[in-house]
Amino acid sequence: MDQRQHYKDDFNAEYDEYRILHARVESVTRRFTKLDAQCKRLAPGTKEYQEVHEQVLQEYKKVKQHSPNYYEEKQRCEYLHNKLAHIKRLIADFDQRRAQSWL
Numbered sequence: 001m002d003q004r005q006h007y008k009d010d011f012n013a014e015y016d017e018y019r020i021l022h023a024r025v026e027s028v029t030r031r032f033t034k035l036d037a038q039c040k041r042l043a044p045g046t047k048e049y050q051e052v053h054e055q056v057l058q059e060y061k062k063v064k065q066h067s068p069n070y071y072e073e074k075q076r077c078e079y080l081h082n083k084l085a086h087i088k089r090l091i092a093d094f095d096q097r098r099a100q101s102w103l
Contacts, residue, residue, distance in 0.1 A: 003094060004091060004094050004095070004098075007087055007090050007091045007094065008091065010087055011084055011087045011088070011091070014080055014083065014084065015084060017076075017080065018077065018080040018081065018084060021073050021074075021076055021077040021080065022077050022081070024067070024070075024073060024077075025070075025073060025074050025077045028063055028067070028070065031059055032056070032059065035052060035055055035056050035059065036056075038052045039052050039053065039056070
C-alpha cells in the first residue's frame with residue numbers, strides 16, 4: 001500500500017467523528033453567536049438587553065445540562081480539525097511530488 005493510501009486511511013478513520021462533533025459544536029456556537037449579536041444591538045441596562053442576557057444564561061445552563069462534556073468535545077473537535085487539515089496537506093504534498101516526478 002502506498003503512502004498516499006495510508007494518509008487517506010488515517011483521514012477517513014477520524015473524519016466521521018469530526019463531522020459529528022463539528023455539527024454539535026457548531027450548533028451551540030451558532031446559538032450563542034446569535035444571542036451575542038442581539039446583545040450588541042441593545043443598550044446595556046435596558047429591559048431588552050437584560051432579557052437577552054437572561055437568554056444567554058439559560059442557554060448556558062442548557063448546554064451544561066444536556067452536554068456536560070461540551071468543552072472536551074469542542075477541544076476534541078479542534079484537535080481533529082487540525083489533524084485532518086494536516087493530513088490533507090500531506091496528501092496534497094504527496095500528490096504534488098508525485099506529479100513532479102512524472103515530468
